[in-house]
Amino acid sequence: MSQRKYKILVIGPGGRHIENFIERIRQDAQEIVLITDREFESNAVKEKYRVSFSLKRLMNHIQTPKKIAEIIKCTNPDIIHVHQLNSVAYYSVRANRKHKLPLVVTAWGSDVLINPEKSRILKSLVKYVLNRATAFTADAHFVGDTMQKLVPEKKLDVTICNFGVRETNLTIEKKQVVYSNRLHNKLYRIEEVLIAFSKFYQKNKDWKLIVAATGTETEMLQKKSIELGINEVVEFPGFVSAEENNKNYAKAKIYVSIPESDATAISLLEAMYYECIPVVSNLPANHEWVQDGVNGVIVEHIKDEFISKALPLLDGDAGSKNRKIILDKGTENASRSIFVGLHERLISMK
Structure with missing residues (x-):
């Protein structure tokens, strides 16, 4: 080159x-x-x-x-x-x-x-x-x-x-999994992810949430999952290897990342490569990759139950669109x- x-x-x-x-x-x-x-x-x-x-x-x-x-x-x-x-x-x-x-x-x-x-x-x-x-x-x-x-x-x-994003040949059957892997600190609002999932889970009992990474709020988040009554369906694996991270993307249908501020997160691009439906903050950088209701969900109100908005997109070609976007420019x-x-x-x- x-x-x-x-x-x-x-x-x-x-x-x-x-x-x-x-x-x-x-x-x-x-x-x-x-x-x-x-x-x-x-x-x-x-x-x-x-x-x-x-x-x-x-x-x-x-x-x-x-x-x-x-x-x-x-x-x-x-x-x-x-x-x-x-x-x-x-x-x-x-x-x-x-x-x-x-x-x-x-x-x-x-x-x-x-x-x-x-x-x-x-x-x-x-x-x-x-x-x-x-x-x-x-x-x-x-x-x-x-x-x-x-x-x-x-x-x-x-x-x-x-x-x-590093291309791989990894192929895993998609499961009813929501994946989050941002750091456990105030900026990334993981507590709001847990609260939203607890509301989502009330009508979607066959789903689970994986909350990877760690941070200053990890202990609080684990206690919060118990308080919300979802600790049996929420997994806290801590920091995961690149290989395990890719496997989590590959099996997850929905990816959630709702920080208060962010540029283009490589984790968003990775999730899109593995055909997840991204649910992301209403931030300028996210709009450069995600079109609300087309290939993902832009969260307007953080206190809403925002995860279920991704469900209709699972029935279409949003996942394959996301992969193509990354293959073209990411x-x-x-x-x-x-x-x-x-x-x-x-x-x-x-």
């Missing part, structure tokens, strides 16, 4: 997002150098460096950009790709001032949608990066639009791209093509 192999410096907090990104570009990058804040194992990365991205430690404001600048100088990459439009990007942009290499920043969602509203300092930090980075990626158009509104005086170079190969194409374009403009 790549016109030529290139050397890339990836900067971001260690974790699944960085792991997924490196997997997308590893075939096309001649060499991948990583700067992160924790232990990270990957045979695709030639060199790894650790720094602190914290804003609270005042010495980081001097030491972190200085260390990143030194790494840029000694590794001499063709391009820099930074993940998270927060302190990570702020330190990276400052470190790149003298080197003036093409620098891409990938926004993760809350860094653009929530942080700038928390304080003027965080808003100024985001605007500093927006005014100085070469290009940006976001996983939803409305995230890109929000970035542009923050700096109306500059036309941003924004590419819409997510990490994509797979790993599609993601790889977009990311690598962006890198090659920016490198060619050096």
